[in-house]
Every structure is written in C-alpha cells, then in structure tokens.
Amino acid sequence: MLLVQNLSVNYRGFTALNDVNCAFGAGELVGIFGPNGAGKSTMVKAMLGLIRSATGATRLKGRPLTQQLAQVAYVPQRSQIDWDYPVTVWNVAMMGRTLQTGLFRRPSRQSRELVKAALQRVGMYEYRDRSISDLSGGQQQRVFLARALAKEAELLILDEPFTGVDQKTESIMFDIFSELKAQAKILLVISHDLSETLDHYDQLLLLNKHVVAKGPRHEVMTEQNLLAAYEGPVRLIAA
Amino acid sequence: MNILLEPLGFEFMRNAMTMGILLGILCAVVGSYMIVQQMSMMGDMISHSVLAGLPVAVFMGLPLSVGALVAGVLSAVVLSGIESQSRLKLDAVIALVLASFLAIGTTLVTVLPGANRIDVIHVLFGNILGVNQSDLMLTFGITLIVLISVWLFYKELLFYTFDPIGSQAGGMPVRWYYLGIVTAISLTVVASLQAVGVLLVIAMLVAPGMTAYLLVKELHQMMILGGCLGAFASIVGMYLSYYLDIPSGSAIVLVAFGLFLLAFFFSPSQGILTQSGFVKDILLKLPKRSS
Numbered sequence: 344m345l346l347v348q349n350l351s352v353n354y355r356g357f358t359a360l361n362d363v364n365c366a367f368g369a370g371e372l373v374g375i376f377g378p379n380g381a382g383k384s385t386m387v388k389a390m391l392g393l394i395r396s397a398t399g400a401t402r403l404k405g406r407p408l409t410q411q412l413a414q415v416a417y418v419p420q421r422s423q424i425d426w427d428y429p430v431t432v433w434n435v436a437m438m439g440r441t442l443q444t445g446l447f448r449r450p451s452r453q454s455r456e457l458v459k460a461a462l463q464r465v466g467m468y469e470y471r472d473r474s475i476s477d478l479s480g481g482q483q484q485r486v487f488l489a490r491a492l493a494k495e496a497e498l499l500i501l502d503e504p505f506t507g508v509d510q511k512t513e514s515i516m517f518d519i520f521s522e523l524k525a526q527a528k529i530l531l532v533i534s535h536d537l538s539e540t541l542d543h544y545d546q547l548l549l550l551n552k553h554v555v556a557k558g559p560r561h562e563v564m565t566e567q568n569l570l571a572a573y574e575g576p577v578r579l580i581a582a
Numbered sequence: 583m584n585i586l587l588e589p590l591g592f593e594f595m596r597n598a599m600t601m602g603i604l605l606g607i608l609c610a611v612v613g614s615y616m617i618v619q620q621m622s623m624m625g626d627m628i629s630h631s632v633l634a635g636l637p638v639a640v641f642m643g644l645p646l647s648v649g650a651l652v653a654g655v656l657s658a659v660v661l662s663g664i665e666s667q668s669r670l671k672l673d674a675v676i677a678l679v680l681a682s683f684l685a686i687g688t689t690l691v692t693v694l695p696g697a698n699r700i701d702v703i704h705v706l707f708g709n710i711l712g713v714n715q716s717d718l719m720l721t722f723g724i725t726l727i728v729l730i731s732v733w734l735f736y737k738e739l740l741f742y743t744f745d746p747i748g749s750q751a752g753g754m755p756v757r758w759y760y761l762g763i764v765t766a767i768s769l770t771v772v773a774s775l776q777a778v779g780v781l782l783v784i785a786m787l788v789a790p791g792m793t794a795y796l797l798v799k800e801l802h803q804m805m806i807l808g809g810c811l812g813a814f815a816s817i818v819g820m821y822l823s824y825y826l827d828i829p830s831g832s833a834i835v836l837v838a839f840g841l842f843l844l845a846f847f848f849s850p851s852q853g854i855l856t857q858s859g860f861v862k863d864i865l866l867k868l869p870k871r872s873s
Contacts, residue, residue, distance in 0.1 A: 355669065391751045412753030419747045428618055428744050429801050438741040442753055447734050474799040494752070 344368055345408070345498060345529050350399030352382070352389045359385045361553045363399070369527040372520050372543065374534055377550035378573050383533045384420070386550065387500050391415065403498060413442050416491035418484075418501040426476055426483060433471040435486050436462050439493035454493075461492035465515060481512035488516060492523075499523065500531045505540075517543050537564075537579050589824045598710045600718055601777050602816025602834060605786060608725040610794070610808030611732055612770045613787035615763050617795060618804075619743045623673065624661065626784045627680040628764065629771045631657030633687030633705060633780060637697030641690075646700075647720060647772045654768030655761070657683050662760065708779030710820075710830045721773040728766050732805070735762065740801055778831040789838035790815065796845040796852045811841055 345367040352360040360382040367373050375383050389396040392409035401408040408415070416439065439461070440454040450458075462468040465485040475483060484504055491499050505513055520530055520543065532544070541547065547563040549555040555572040556563040569577040589595040616625045632650035634657075639649025657679050664675045691697045732739070741749045742759040750756040767787075774783040790812035794804040819834030826833075847855045 388751075393747065393750055412751065415751060415753065417748050417751035419745065419751075423747055424745060425618070425620070429795060429799055429804055430740065430744055431800060434740065434800070435744070437737075438744070438749075441737055441741045441749075444737065446738070450737075500751070 344404060346402045347386075347390060348400050348402075350386065350389055350401065351397045352385050352394065353397045354385070358552060360389065360396075363550075363554055365548060365554060365557055367529050367531065367546070369529060370524045371545045372524055372530045372532065373546045373548060374532050374541065374544035375548045375550060376534060376537070376572070377555070381551045381572070383550055384502055387417075387502065387531060387533065391417065391500070408498075414497040416494040416496035416499045418487045418491055418499075418504055420502045421480065421484070421506055424483075428475065430475055431471065432462070432467055432473050432475060432478070432486050433458065435475055436467075436471075436489045436493055439490040443494075457495065458489070458493045461489040462486075464492060464519065465489045479509070480507035481509040484508050485512055485515060488519060492519070496528070498529045498531070500533075502533045503535065504532060505534060505536055513540070537577065541579070585825075586821070589821065594711050594713070595820065595824065597713045597715070597718060598777075598830065599817060599820055601710055601713045601721060602820055603813040604718075604721045604725050605774055605777055606790065606812025606814070606816040607809040608721070608728060608770055608773060609783070609786040610790040610812040611805045612728060612763075612766050613789075613791040614794070614801060614805045614808055615739065615743055616767065617788060617791045618801060619763070621763075622784070622788050623676050624658065624764075625767050625787050627661065627676045627683075628654045628657055628767050629774075629780045629783045629787075630680045631683035631687075632768065632771050632775070633702070634683040634690065636687065636700050636705065637690035637694045640697045640700060641694040646775075650772045650775065651765075651768050653683065653687075654771055655765055658764035658768070659761075704779070705775060706779050706781050707829075708775060708777050708782065708831055710777040710834075713776055717776045721777075724769045724773040728769060731762070731766070735759075736802065739763070743801075778834070782831045782835050785835040785838060786812065789835070789842050793838070793842040793845045796842075796849040799851075812838065815841060 347363055347365050350360060350363040351358070363386060375386070377383050385394065388394045390401040390408060391412065403411055403414060436458045437450060437454070440450055440458060444450050444454055459468060462471055465488050467482060467485050467489060470478065470482065475486065478486065488504070504516060517540070523530055541560050541564065544560065546558060547560055548557045549563050549568055549572045551572045551574070556568040564579060590599070613625070616622045632654045635649030635651070635653025636646050639646050661675055661679050664670065664679070665672055688702065691700050691702060738754065739759060742754060742756055746756060770787065771780065771783055774786060778786055790808040791804060793811050794807035798804050798807055815838035816834050819837040820830060822828065822837065823830040823833040845853065847853050850856055
C-alpha cells in the first residue's frame with residue numbers, strides 16, 4: 344500500500360500542489376492525468392523527496408517512501424535525458440542494478456541475467472551493443488522500461504512514458520504493466536493520452552493542483568470532473 | 583630521431599613532457615564528465631575561482647594548492663546554491679560567480695599581508711617549462727587519486743551523469759556525486775596551475791574529451807581515447823614549442839584543437855565530411871564529363 348497524506352508543495356510563492364491525499368494498492372495500475380501545470384510531475388517528485396514539500400508524507404508499506412527509494416524505479420520525462428550521451432543500451436539497462444550491486448563491485452551474474460531478461464522482454468536485447476543515441480524514441484523508452492524492470496522495484500513511476508513512442512512500444516508497455524500488476528507491483532503512470540488506453544488503468548487520478556477525482560474510469564472521467572480539472576471542455580477520444 | 587631526442591637532453595623539458603602527459607590524461611578523464619554533464623563552463627568558472635583561495639592560503643601559511651582546492655569547491659557550492667534557490671539560469675550564475683571569485687582573489691592579493699608575492703600573471707598563464715619535481719609529485723598524486731576514484735565509482739557516476747533525476751529517485755546519494763565531480767575538477771585545476779594556468783586549463787579539460795566524443799560510443803572509451811589524445815597533444819605541443827619558440831601552453835592547446843578539427847571533419851561516424859551529404863553535394867555540383 345502506498346499512502347500519500349496531506350501533500351502540499353509551494354513553488355516560489357505559489358501553490359503547486361494543495362493537500363493531496365490518496366492511496367494506491369498493490370497490483371494497481373494508476374493513471375495520473377491533468378492539464379499542463381496541474382502538478383502531476385510535482386506530485387511524484389515530492390513523493391520521492393526530489394523536491395521539498397511544504398506539508399505531508401508518503402508511506403510505502405507503512406514506512407516513509409524516501410527511506411525506501413531502493414524499492415522505486417523511476418522513468419523520467421524524455422526531455423530530462425540527454426539522448427546523445429555516449430552509453431550503450433546494455434549499460435543503460437544495467438543502471439537499474441547499480442544500487443543492488445553496491446559500491447566498488449562489478450555486477451553479479453544474477454544482475455547480468457536480470458538485465459538480459461529485461462532487455463529481451465522489451466524486445467531490445469539484439470540492440471544491446473548499440474549506442475542509445477542510435478535508437479528511435481520508442482526504442483529508447485523501452486530501454487528505460489527494461490532498466491526499471493531490472494531493478495525489481497515494488498513501486499514503478501513513469502513520467503509521460505508514451506510521449507513520442509510508436510504503437511508497438513505502447514502495446515509492449517501495457518503488456519508489461521499487466522505482468523507487473525500480477526506481481527503485485529504498484530505502477531503510477533503520468534499521461535496526457537485521453538484515448539481508449541484509459542481502459543488499461545485500474546484507477547485514474549485527476550489532478551489540478553489538488554485531487555479532482557480518483558477512482559475507476561467511469562467515476563473519474565465525467566464531464567463535471569473534466570471541466571473542473573481542465574477548466575474547459577475536453578473531448579475523450581473514442582470514449 | 584635526433585629531432586625527437588634533442589629536447590629531452592634538458593631536465594626542464596623532461597619535466598615538462600612528464601607533466602604534459604600526466605595532465606593530458608587527468609584533464610581528459612575529468613573533462614569527459616564535464617562534457618557529458620554539460621558543465622564545461624562550470625569548469626571554466628572553477629578554474630578562475632581558485633584564484634580567490636591563493637592569497638588566503640599565503641596569509642594562513644597553508645600550501646597554495648589547499649587554498650585553490652577549497653576556493654574551487656566553494657565556488658561550485660555557491661553556484662549550486664544560487665541556481666537551485668532562484669529562477670536564475672545556470673549560465674548567468676556561472677558568469678557572476680566566476681567574476682566575483684576572481685575579484686575576491688585580486689582584491690585579497692593586495693589586501694592580505696604577504697599575499698602580494700603571488701604572481702597573478704603566472705597563475706593565469708602558467709609555465710610548463712618551470713615545472714619542478716614537487717610540482718610533478720603533486721600532479722602525479724592528484725592524477726592517481728582521481729583515476730582510482732573514477733574507476734571505483736564508475737558505474738555510479740555513469741548513472742548520475744546520464745540521468746541525475748532517475749538516479750536520485752532511485753535512492754542514490756547524488757549530492758555526494760556532484761561534490762565528488764566538482765572536487766575532481768578543482769583538483770585538476772590545482773594540478774594544472776603551474777603548467778598551463780587557469781586561462782588555458784579549460785581547453786585541456788574539454789578539447790581531448792570532445793575529440794574522443796566524436797569517435798567512440800561509450801564514456802569509458804571517451805576517457806581512454808581522450809587521455810591518449812591529451813598526452814599526445816602535450817608531447818607534440820612541447821616539441822612545437824621547443825623548435826618554433828612559441829609559448830608551450832598555447833602550443834599544446836592548439837595541437838589539441840587541431841586534433842578536434844580532424845575528428846570534427848573526418849570522424850567515421852560523426853564527421854561532417856564523412857557523414858553528411860556535404861561531399862556528395864559538392865560532387866553532384868561538379869560538371870559531368872560528357873561521353
């Protein structure tokens with residue numbers, strides 16, 4: 344169980360997030376939605392302690408999340424990464440094992456097996472010796488998912504993972520999310536995609552500096568809630 | 583052969599060559615982190631900021647290298663503090679911190695008792711021909727410490743420099759890695775003060791790494807190739823300096839720049855003459871021979 348209590352963030356004089364309370368259960372795929380500037384990324388960054396929160400706490404299995412970051416795999420927004428960095432696909436995926444490997448040690452045989460399996464699962468093992476800069480956006484995103492898989496984390500947080508990815512990658516990602524749910528992992532996915540993919544999520548969290556609504560799709564994606572969150576009419580594609 | 587051996591008959595040339603090779607390796611390894619983290623201008627700031635520590639070290643009776651190291655690290659901490667707590671962008675803060683630390687240094691040189699014996703011109707430009715055994719030992723020690731640290735923390739620094747947010751979110755102590763890298767940059771500047779001075783050290787830090795960046799696909803390869811190119815530039819630069827009677831530091835930097843240009847134009851994977859349609863365009867524009 345992941346519990347967010349009274350989470351508020353102030354950012355240079357204005358309120359970026361106001362008193363967010365929510366709970367996520369094991370085996371849940373949660374979609375976090377809201378307009379630009381709604382505080383979606385701010386919320387997960389505050390949960391992880393990457394930015395300072397004014398009030399509130401986040402607990403995983405009863406203990407502060409910031410004390411258990413080894414249990415977290417985080418995939419940042421694409422724009423946060425320098426895709427020209429000189430590193431191969433294999434070494435990006437191996438970054439998921441850095442903490443477990445420990446200081447002054449080489450990755451164990453088990454770590455290498457996990458990385459291999461993760462890359463195979465996302466269909467990128469054949470590309471392991473390629474430079475990350477040589478891949479398409481979808482392939483790069485799959486490598487980042489492999490890195491998250493290799494970490495064997497309890498909580499996976501993905502910030503806009505579908506931005507700039509192809510249909511094949513999106514399909515692979517949702518298949519993997521289903522497998523992770525079956526392993527009782529918690530998945531938080533920030534997204535802008537208000538299309539039929541909404542059906543993949545067990546819960547939706549609609550955010551606009553505070554929690555507008557949380558629950559299954561039919562409860563959350565009502566006209567009234569969308570108006571409140573997006574402050575204007577929103578069209579759900581193929582809803 | 584005599585052309586190559588003749589300069590080595592002088593002790594100052596042997597010392598200078600050894601210093602050049604050590605610095606070529608050290609600067610390329612540290613500079614590789616600066617390049618991939620897009621903090622090259624921060625390296626320039628640190629190199630200038632060390633000047634603020636020199637008069638304080640003289641005043642307190644400490645080795646100059648200690649004062650320089652403390653001032654270099656302090657400037658990076660001040661930079662990080664201002665940048666994270668304000669809306670200001672990094673480049674503006676770098677310019678301010680660089681100028682301020684430089685001003686502090688030049689002011690303290692005239693104000694603090696005894697500090698006026700610091701030769702500011704020498705600190706700015708260095709003199710690789712004036713390198714002595716103790717300078718060599720200091721540079722050798724710093725090179726050894728930095729290389730061992732990079733080897734020990736390679737995978738952590740790779741993760742941190744590639745994805746700072748992801749590594750922090752995953753529970754890695756990123757503040758320590760930041761401090762580690764700026765300390766390594768400051769140590770490198772300290773090691774380079776005597777030889778190339780604070781004005782040219784930035785070229786030693788970035789040029790070999792940039793050249794290697796255009797030729798390889800992994801960070802460790804960038805460091806190894808960059809180290810070789812840095813050492814090569816130092817040796818060739820020293821010979822040019824000896825025979826053409828030009829300033830040594832400048833000669834080394836110009837050779838390093840020449841190597842960069844070669845890679846920029848002819849790199850098999852990224853050279854603008856080998857990869858883009860540049861050559862093809864020129865060939866297409868040539869008049870066709872009628873059959």
